[in-house]
Amino acid sequence: MTLYEQYAEEIAALIRTGQLAPGDRLPSVREARARRGVSASTVFQAYQRLEREGLVHARPQSGFYVSAPLSARTGELAVTAPGGEANEVAVSELVFDVLRAARSPGIAPLGSAFPGPELFPLQKLAKAAAQGLRRLDPASIVDNLSPGNPRLREQIALRYRIDGIRLQPDEIIVTNGALEGLNAALQAVTQPGDTVVIESPAFYAALQAIERLKLKALEIRTDPEQGIDLDALEQALTRRRVAACWLMPTFQNPLGSLMPEARKRALVQLLARHQVPLIEDDVYAELYFGSQRPRPAKSYDEQGLVLHCSSFSKCLAPGYRVGWIAAGRHAQRIQRQLLMTTMAVSVAAQTALLNYLEEGGYDRHLRRLRATLMARMAAAIQAVEATFPAGTRLSRPRGGYFLWIALPAGLDAMALHRAALRHGIGVAPGQIFSPDHRFSDGLRVNCGHEGAEVLPALRRLGALARALLARDPGLEIRD
Amino acid sequence: MTLYEQYAEEIAALIRTGQLAPGDRLPSVREARARRGVSASTVFQAYQRLEREGLVHARPQSGFYVSAPLSARTGELAVTAPGGEANEVAVSELVFDVLRAARSPGIAPLGSAFPGPELFPLQKLAKAAAQGLRRLDPASIVDNLSPGNPRLREQIALRYRIDGIRLQPDEIIVTNGALEGLNAALQAVTQPGDTVVIESPAFYAALQAIERLKLKALEIRTDPEQGIDLDALEQALTRRRVAACWLMPTFQNPLGSLMPEARKRALVQLLARHQVPLIEDDVYAELYFGSQRPRPAKSYDEQGLVLHCSSFSKCLAPGYRVGWIAAGRHAQRIQRQLLMTTMAVSVAAQTALLNYLEEGGYDRHLRRLRATLMARMAAAIQAVEATFPAGTRLSRPRGGYFLWIALPAGLDAMALHRAALRHGIGVAPGQIFSPDHRFSDGLRVNCGHEGAEVLPALRRLGALARALLARDPGLEIRD
Structure with a gap:
């Protein structure tokens, strides 16, 4: 990091942790030079960067001020209040219509599910694929069959360990994107006619999976900042048989809400009391605006009831379709289901990701x-x-x-x-x-x-x- | 091709087409030199090659003779005669046990499902992947979503056209190996409890899919050389409701049988009369010992009732998991199902295959x-x-x-x-x-x-x- 990036990062941390509040003025260039011994241009570059990031804004003739948190200037969203009935789902046709329209060439991609493809290190991934595939031992192709390449599973587990989250490589199954893991998880823990709890609003792929497997969806009140309402969830669990919950505790799609850690722990404990599996879609966790990766609900799972799904599709390698699932007590069942349907994630994709991760540079990219x-x-x-x-x-x-x-x-x-x-x-x-x-x-x-x-x-x-x-x-x- | 390879190929063609019959003596070296003007060493090398291929054998002091067709020296297999009842299937556990054992390191791979990995142009595929991924337009990643890369689908259709088989690129959906297509096909045309016709013996993955989807299997008499018995099939179709047939008309696994073309046509016509979809597993078609690629049943399909599945896994790119399905009237349904579950085949795999095919050399490899x-x-x-x-x-x-x-x-x-x-x-x-x-x-x-x-x-x-x-x-x- 350059000096100005370091300085910007320090200020950003003060803002994120509340030590600098919205409306506070940043030190003037003169003050900063005096206190920190940095040059005027360093200070100015740092403030410009913070401005680009939306953390501060300039007031003419006055200096830089901490901005209100993202969007606080418009009104707040209300907590959603769904009806409380479990419903059959018929949303697939509508979703396909909308997505097809959004995928047409020449259409501005505000309806798309992926960020700009230019954001990703595609050239480095190409190089990693080339190096890995050239060195590939033909006899090792079979090692890529489900549950997946052992070294790649080790790399995935390692990233969790760095964030203080304990996941054994043995528990991890490589999947064709998170979506395959999520669908396999739902299929493994439900029978047609079962009820599945979702957030309100919920990610449409969850709705499609529920529809496809002939399940019923039970929407639960959701706080647009703190995620699913645990009181409402507990009531629902007490009143009826729920086969599974499919939730996004971290950066929920579409709300962007983040359950606080205590709430995630309480969620896992509540579901454990009722012995209801949690299918956790964690694909956006690496894209935090705060200072560290939010812990997944999986990190509080003591009974193997959390089926934790994620992937590289949103944060590193779009289109490579490399995801994973840590499926707790359902791991063997899911691994077998995958062996019987897609059998493996492509050796080309697994090799590219493995080589990229082993070479290093992922954190810099992130x-x-x-x-x-x-x-x-x-x-x-x-x-x-x-x-x-x-x-x-x-x-x-x-x-x-x-x-x-x-x-x-x-x-x-x-x-x-x-x-x-x-x-x-x-x-x-x-x-x-x-x-x-x-x-x-x-x-x-x-x-x-x-x-x-x-x-x-x-x-x-x-x-x-x-x-x-x-x-x-x-x-x-x-x- | 060298001269001796050309000469060997000519003789092989005469044997395959029956113009040289088992027991016939090949021309002596002297005769061949006289008739064809080739050197003694060319003739000898050609005959040695034919011997290695099992087409001819040498008799001491006498010369080379056309061998009986593969294995004709042992007794013939009987036509199988299953019981005629549709049965629930519980074979998965056994299959997993057997496959896990066969995959252990140090075990001679006679139980494996794939040929030796050294047979495949892995270095050329690595190069194709490298070139393709380096040139990849980020904006084009989305084009690889199901139904798959349009240029790859065009290449796949082209290969059929070269063999005189009409398949439109539009009809082709790229899948994660043939297995994903086969499973998606079965799921698209059945409901739990339905009856599915299979060969006897049948490929165990068909049995696993039938078990997984809670279907019943109806085994039909199968001729070890000519495939499923059409009279027995017709009787079964007349007597009960059959939701689908899952068959391998070409080089059936495990028998290796090949339905003659007339029989394939009759099969498609019979199923059309009863409006029963045929799921055709065609993955071994490129590995023919004869003089040309056997036509798939799909080529006789006039009603869009044949769901034809194949892949590159057995003939070009093991582990890349690139297959396809031409699903006739069920194409849209299956494409949507794939979009909802795996969403795409990895751009790394599709790009590698596309570049390999566009570069040329596949036929030489085959x-x-x-x-x-x-x-x-x-x-x-x-x-x-x-x-x-x-x-x-x-x-x-x-x-x-x-x-x-x-x-x-x-x-x-x-x-x-x-x-x-x-x-x-x-x-x-x-x-x-x-x-x-x-x-x-x-x-x-x-x-x-x-x-x-x-x-x-x-x-x-x-x-x-x-x-x-x-x-x-x-x-x-x-x-």
């Missing part, structure tokens, strides 16, 4: 990626705040790259989605995040692409929203 | 591979004939690398499997190829590994079989 995503998120929030109609509320994502926008009354997310598509913008309407298409006021916006692409699209989207709200078809085409 | 596998098969058959007890019968594989051995009465395949394991040899006992573990006299032997590994193991296996039959525990350890 630091850059987190800073970029946080800056993009801050800029996106500014754009929404500047252009969306009054009454719009926003999530306060603690990590990841999704922003959840609650539209003011009278504005339908599906209508805005359709209008946006006609203007070359994809978004994910709230209806796809609930079994009964309930979140008609919600929009999930992907802020993980380049500002030049995201910001004009967001501004156009804001203008469209205002036009739709005013029922003014003329306005609809104004940017 | 010609070498076929010749090697055929020679290994011939040598393995000789070893079995020389060492197994009297009354042993053998399949006559038309392609692939599996030999099916029917043991004489009184010898149990599972007992031989266990004894073999103690002697460091893995085999696949017949019991794993039937829902009711019926083929207690059968052994599937993988002859696709190097002779230095396979042949001594086969001889030891023969000795063990003789010892077990004689109930002579002392003999058991004699090699």
Whole structure:
């Protein structure tokens, strides 16, 4: 790290830990030089970087001030209050329609599920693949069959250990992306007709899996900052048989909420009392805006009831489809299921990831990626705040790259989605995040692409929203 | 090709097409020189090569003679006669036990499902992966999502077209090995409790899939040379509701049988009359011993009822897990199912295969591979004939690398499997190829590994079989 990066990091840490509060003024350049002995240009570069990251803002003639946390300038989201019934799910068709539209060429990717592909070290991965595959011992191909390459599993376990989380390599099964692990987990612990607890709103892939396996979904109240409501969950568990919970305790998709550690521990203990397995989708955990990786619920699991799924797809190697599951007491069953269906993750993908991880550089990449995503998120929030109609509320994502926008009354997310598509913008309407298409006021916006692409699209989207709200078809085409 | 290879190829073609029959004498060196103007050493090298491939044999003082077709010197296998009831399947545990044992280090791989890994152009694939991934446009990663990379699908369709088989790229979905396609196909066309027709014996992965999806298996009489018995199949279709057939019309695993083209056409027509989907596992088709690729049943499909599955795993890129399915009228459903579960085949694997295929050289590799596998098969058959007890019968594989051995009465395949394991040899006992573990006299032997590994193991296996039959525990350890 250069000197200015170090200095910026120190200030950022003070902000993140609350020692510098919103509205506080940063030391002036003169003060900083005197106290820290750094040059004026170092201080200035550090402040500019913090500004890009959305942590501070400049006031003309006055200096730099700590900004309010992301999005605090718009109203807060309400805690969701689903109906309490377990429902059959029929959301797949809608999801496919929305995703197909968002994948079309020329459509601004605010509806996409992945951050900008230019953010990833694709050349280094190509080199790692080339080196690893050239050296590949033909006889070792068989070692890549499920549960996966032993050295890769060791590397994955090592990353958890560095963060103070104990996961044995033996417990880890390499999967074709997190999605294969999540689906296999759900299949392993349920029978058709069973009830599965989800957040509200929930990741649409969970809904699709529940629909595909003929299960019922039970939405539980969810706090947009702190995640699923444990009292509501306990009531539900007491009243009915629940076969599993599928949750994202860390940077929930779409809300971006983060369950505090104590709440995660309480969740695992509650589920253990009821002997209900937790399927934990942890794919965004490495993309934290804070100072350290949030602990997964799995780290509190003493009974092997947490099926913890993650992958490299969102943080290192999009498209390589390398994920993993640490499946506790269900590990053997899931490994066998994978052997019978996909048999292995490609030796090409496993070898590339293994060589990249063994060469080192992943943490450096992640630091850059987190800073970029946080800056993009801050800029996106500014754009929404500047252009969306009054009454719009926003999530306060603690990590990841999704922003959840609650539209003011009278504005339908599906209508805005359709209008946006006609203007070359994809978004994910709230209806796809609930079994009964309930979140008609919600929009999930992907802020993980380049500002030049995201910001004009967001501004156009804001203008469209205002036009739709005013029922003014003329306005609809104004940017 | 060198001159002697060309000459050997000509003679081989005459033998394969029946213009030279078993017992016919090849032209003497002098005759060949006179007729063809080739040197004595060219003729001699060509004949030696044909001998290595098992097509001809030398008789001292007399010359070279066309050999009987592979294994005709042992007795013929009987047509199987299953009971006619649809059965629930419980074979998975047994299969896992057998496969785990066969995968242990130091065990001769006669029980393995893959040919020797040294047979494949792994260095060229590594180079293709490196080149392709270096040039990869980040924005194109999304194009690899299911149904898969459009250029790779075009290459796959092209290979069929070259063989005179019409498959549109649009119909092809890239899958994580053929196994993912086969499983997705079965899931798409069945409901729990449904009946699925299989061959007798059947590939154990079909049995595992049937068990996993809570289906019933109906075994149909199968001719060890010509495949499933169509009269028996028609009777079954008339008598009961059948949800699907899962068959391997080309080089069936484990028998190696090949349905003649007319029979494949009749199969497709019969199933069309009853509107029953055919799941066609075609993974061994490129490994033919004859003069051309056998046509798949899919090529007779006019109603989109054939779900044709194949892969590169057995003929080009083991461990890369790149397969495909051409799923006819079920294509959209299956593509969506894949999007919801594994989402894509790794961009690393798709890119490697695409670049390898576009560079060229695949056909050259396949010609070498076929010749090697055929020679290994011939040598393995000789070893079995020389060492197994009297009354042993053998399949006559038309392609692939599996030999099916029917043991004489009184010898149990599972007992031989266990004894073999103690002697460091893995085999696949017949019991794993039937829902009711019926083929207690059968052994599937993988002859696709190097002779230095396979042949001594086969001889030891023969000795063990003789010892077990004689109930002579002392003999058991004699090699």
